[in-house]
Amino acid sequence: MSEPEEFTRPWCCPEPRCTPVWNYQVGVAPTPGDSFVCFGEMAKPVAFSYDGSEHVNDLNHCDYTPLKGVIRWQENEDDWVGVQRFYAAALRKLKARRATVTSLCAPGGEP
Known part of the structure; x- marks a missing residue:
């Protein structure tokens, strides 16, 4: 070890x-x-x-x-585990939001 x-x-x-x-x-x-x-x-x-x-x-x-x-x-450890989950959830939502905004701005996307 x-x-x-x-x-x-x-x-x-x-x-x-x-x-x-x-x-x-x-x-x-x-x-x-x-x-x-x-x-x-x-x-x-x-x-x-x-x-x-x-x-x-x-x-x-x-x-x-x-x-x-x-x-x-x-x-404490539970706080660190919780924050890890919260950041991961927020990052997923941010990526989904940005993908939606990007697709709306693409040619043929809805304004």
Whole structure:
């Protein structure tokens, strides 16, 4: 069995206790306009209760853009699975919409 891949911490990581699981950034140091996305595991889970329902987060997901800075999401595995499904569904709908718009603009298509 091979060793798990290790990812470096983003240059402006807001949580030094987080262990990166996957980090997508262009380089070690930013250049103008660079963004990154990093996913990591928390050192200690965070639990909260809302309307009597407990929710436990043990993962971090950080997005960085030059315009917004770092946005840190505290999540769990179910959140990641759900987001994966939501993005896939939205992408299918976008492709279907674009195919419809393209076919309407083609010669002989309805205006």
